[in-house]
Amino acid sequence: xxxxxxxxxxxxxxxxxxxxxxxxxxxxxxxxxxxxxxxxxxxxxxxxxxxxxxxxxxxxxxxxxxxxxxxxxxxxxxxxxxxxxxxxxxxxxxxxxxxxxxxxxxxxxxxxxxxxxxxxxxxxxxxxxxxxxxxxxxxxxxxxxxxxxxxxxxxxxxxxxxxxxxxxxxxxxxxxxxxxxxxxxxxxxxxxxxxxxxxxxxxxxxxxxxxxxxxxxxxxxxxxxxxxxxxxxxxxxxxxxxxxxxxxxxxxxxxxxxxxxxxxxxxxxxxxxxxxxxxxxxxxxxxxxxxxxxxxxxxxxxxxxxxxxxxxxxxxxxxxxxxxxxxxxxxxxxxxxxxxxxxxxxxxxxxxxxxxxxxxxxxxxxxxxxxxxxxxxxxxxxxxxxxxxxxxxxxxxxxxxxxxxxxxxxxxxxxxxxxxxxxxxxxxxxxxxxxxxxxxxxxxxxxxxxxxxxxxxxxxxxxxxxxx
Amino acid sequence: xxxxxxxxxxxxxxxxxxxxxxxxxxxxxxxxxxxxxxxxxxxxxxxxxxxxxxxxxxxxxxxxxxxxxxxxxxxxxxxxxxxxxxxxxx
Numbered sequence: 001x002x003x004x005x006x007x008x009x010x011x012x013x014x015x016x017x018x019x020x021x022x023x024x025x026x027x028x029x030x031x032x033x034x035x036x037x038x039x040x041x042x043x044x045x046x047x048x049x050x051x052x053x054x055x056x057x058x059x060x061x062x063x064x065x066x067x068x069x070x071x072x073x074x075x076x077x078x079x080x081x082x083x084x085x086x087x088x089x090x091x092x093x094x095x096x097x098x099x100x101x102x103x104x105x106x107x108x109x110x111x112x113x114x115x116x117x118x119x120x121x122x123x124x125x126x127x128x129x130x131x132x133x134x135x136x137x138x139x140x141x142x143x144x145x146x147x148x149x150x151x152x153x154x155x156x157x158x159x160x161x162x163x164x165x166x167x168x169x170x171x172x173x174x175x176x177x178x179x180x181x182x183x184x185x186x187x188x189x190x191x192x193x194x195x196x197x198x199x200x201x202x203x204x205x206x207x208x209x210x211x212x213x214x215x216x217x218x219x220x221x222x223x224x225x226x227x228x229x230x231x232x233x234x235x236x237x238x239x240x241x242x243x244x245x246x247x248x249x250x251x252x253x254x255x256x257x258x259x260x261x262x263x264x265x266x267x268x269x270x271x272x273x274x275x276x277x278x279x280x281x282x283x284x285x286x287x288x289x290x291x292x293x294x295x296x297x298x299x300x301x302x303x304x305x306x307x308x309x310x311x312x313x314x315x316x317x318x319x320x321x322x323x324x325x326x327x328x329x330x331x332x333x334x335x336x337x338x339x340x341x342x343x344x345x346x347x348x349x350x351x352x353x354x355x356x357x358x359x360x361x362x363x364x365x366x367x368x369x370x371x372x373x374x375x376x377x378x379x380x381x382x383x384x385x386x387x388x389x390x391x392x393x394x395x396x397x398x399x400x401x402x403x404x405x406x407x408x409x410x411x412x413x414x415x416x417x418x419x420x421x422x423x424x425x426x427x428x429x430x431x432x433x434x435x436x437x438x439x440x441x442x443x444x445x446x447x448x449x450x451x452x453x454x455x456x457x458x459x460x461x462x463x464x465x466x467x468x
Numbered sequence: 469x470x471x472x473x474x475x476x477x478x479x480x481x482x483x484x485x486x487x488x489x490x491x492x493x494x495x496x497x498x499x500x501x502x503x504x505x506x507x508x509x510x511x512x513x514x515x516x517x518x519x520x521x522x523x524x525x526x527x528x529x530x531x532x533x534x535x536x537x538x539x540x541x542x543x544x545x546x547x548x549x550x551x552x553x554x555x556x557x558x
Contacts (some may be wrong), residue, residue, distance in 0.1 A: 051500070058550065179521050220529075222528070223520065277529075283506035285507055306546075310545060311555070314556065315477065317555070321555035324485070327484050327486070330484070335484055338524065339475070339478050339479065339498060342478050343470070352506075358515075362517065398501060399500050399504055414520050439522055
């Protein structure tokens with residue numbers, strides 16, 4: 001049975017009586033509790049609403065760094081323990097206004113700091129295709145929920161690859177829109193000039209439906225822009241530019257599968273062009289320096305007052321109080337990034353690191369603009385490798401982990417929209433294929449995504465919520 | 469090379485107190501990362517620094533009076549009489 005879109009689902013549900021609709025969601029809830037993948041799903045969710053009887057519309061989940069009224073929002077951090085926002089993030093509010101129901105919050109690396117989903121204070125989501133492997137990060141729970149739950153849309157967030165990576169590792173579709181396309185109001189900031197709210201789903205249609213609902217300017221977020229969304233099929237995609245030097249960064253079996261996919265697309269009538277993206281290593285460095293610099297200022301607000309965790313002893317001098325709370329509640333990776341970012345902004349180092357990193361971003365934008373003269377979309381593998389096993393992760397240094405983002409960082413640093421699509425499996429683990437479009441040209445991604453999913457329809461063998 | 473003194477200074481600025489073990493751990497890790505990320509190309513690029521990947525046009529709302537959202541209630545342990553309770557100021 002093909003996957004119904006959210007619109008179809010809404011039409012289906014609106015044709016049911018209220019009690020039948022309730023049965024549908026109660027059934028969904030009870031399946032979550034009883035099927036084989038309960039364990040994975042339980043790990044994927046970081047907070048569930050109390051009263052499931054209220055579920056009467058199409059279900060969606062939201063990454064736990066998106067504020068949700070009345071529902072715990074902790075961004076994977078102990079320091080936000082106990083924080084229950086009084087309002088919904090704009091993206092959540094828009095889905096709710098369209099009849100959507102927030103089914104759960106999904107687990108993530110603390111504040112988005114991670115590539116493999118293991119830096120969370122609320123449990124580690126395991127890969128549903130192989131529980132010994134990472135589900136990817138930082139939107140780990142969103143990808144696991146999408147792999148296991150039919151008829152559901154996941155709100156996720158990407159700063160440097162946090163949608164593409166887990167989507168690829170869990171075999172689902174992941175859309176990262178243009179920076180500024182979706183309001184960041186209500187998002188717990190990681191890096192303001194890089195954070196982008198996007199979606200994961202099981203079909204292009206479901207992604208499009210969700211994207212059409214959440215995009216657009218918002219007076220509450222001055223970086224959200226009023227660029228109209230072109231209707232689908234207005235833009236044609238005829239030429240794909242393969243970023244050859246980035247494909248060379250991928251492990252051999254991943255690169256092989258990628259080239260086979262490109263040949264298949266060529267066989268379907270698209271033209272392939274090969275080109276190199278300059279500044280790849282500079283972009284990775286610039287991304288981490290900018291992201292950590294911004295994160296270190298954003299995280300200054302968590303100090304044991306007002307939000308989340310409070311310190312035990314208020315009798316101590318205030319700087320000591322702040323340091324005590326922060327040192328006990330931030331995880332190791334959060335501390336590492338705060339230190340890196342504070343260092344990069346410090347007098348004497350700012351010109352050498354932070355300002356030069358901003359300059360690299362400008363140069364990268366020009367490089368991308370030149371590449372888009374050669375074709376309509378760019379293509380690379382989603383990740384350079386398959387999802388690592390947890391015992392492999394133990395042996396990786398922080399620098400090894402950061403370098404795993406080499407394929408996702410360039411479009412993220414440049415704020416370009418990109419789409420990760422399932423590309424079969426290597427050693428039993430899913431891999432992905434990633435298309436990148438110019439700013440504001442998401443419709444090209446939907447065009448080429450439709451073409452690819454028609455050639456190779458994605459399969460979801462572990463569906464839990466197949467109720468319709 | 470990042471020295472232990474520099475690390476301690478950065479931690480102080482960031483309001484983090486690092487244990488001896490954390491210092492031992494972070495020193496070589498940060499060194500490795502900063503050495504790798506020193507490769508930002510030739511100096512001079514900083515003149516082209518841009519703060520956002522797109523050109524931002526401010527989105528402003530109309531200046532219409534409206535009711536304010538009620539403030540989030542504070543937890544009892546955050547209050548002292550009618551005051552917000554904070555740590556000690558020397």
